[in-house]
Amino acid sequence: MADFKFNIALGRVAELYNRVKVQDPSGSALVLVALSATGIESDAVLKDKDTLADVLSGATDEVTNTGYTRKVLAAADLNVLSPDDANDRLDLDIPDQTYTSVAAGTNWSKVLVCYKPSGAATDAQIVPLTAHDFPITPDGSNIVVQVDANGFYRAA
Template identity: 65%
Template sequence: MADFEFNVAKGRSVELYRRVRLGDPATSALVIVVLAATNIESDAILKDKASLADVLAGATDEASNTGYARKVLAAADLADVLPDLANDRVDIDIPDQTWLNVQAGGGGWSKVLVCYRPTTGSPDSAIVPMTSHDFSISPDGSNVILQVDPAGFYRAV
């Protein structure tokens, strides 16, 4: 589950996920972004950022290791959004993610962000950060696997 939800996404994360799943608009997607461990801003500062450009405009940097690239999840990659009526909540999930042969140069990783991208080619200023997940790892040339919680990456209650 998320370590925190960005303030700009509060009350919206399930709907943004649903929009991608339904293809509204057709080229919308979730984007998985990894933040470098060096110069990472505190959660209290990060959660107030309104776009991915805002997140990366401060002291916080995106990972730059060889082998790292943002992951893009389209409608076909996501499960339907179904409320859990027995527990009065909605859990949303993404598949586990793998980066192949991520090299050490570029430093360690600190956090993974799940973001909403409205259309292909959207600038970072239009990408909405939804959730942040602690992900402390030091790449060493091997594969890096992000294993998502079996209950999902986010829970709306």
């Protein structure tokens, strides 16, 4: 297992991130979703899924621990796009997210960063962008998710 970009998002991550940042459309957001370690499909299978509903329709499930809810990141949570011209790349980052007092029960395997086109969007309309390995066994303590110290996505 490893971090990966979903095929549906190849070449689109920076633009969808920017749409959230500039609030076009209003209500769009990035959403963090944690996946259960039990029954998770392979990266090769997951990367072909086109919506969050597709990701969760097979053997892969979202975690159900008490203390877990999807994290929604709006425009104010994101940095302005700032290309690294010296290194010819664009790194995108999201703030670390804290889940408070996450109860034991479901072990975590991955955290997804997804694009939600509106506040009312269903899982069938949410686009998975990236998946990040995040194996953890909740035990009632806080969980801090930092998908990568350098950012969750790099376009080079």
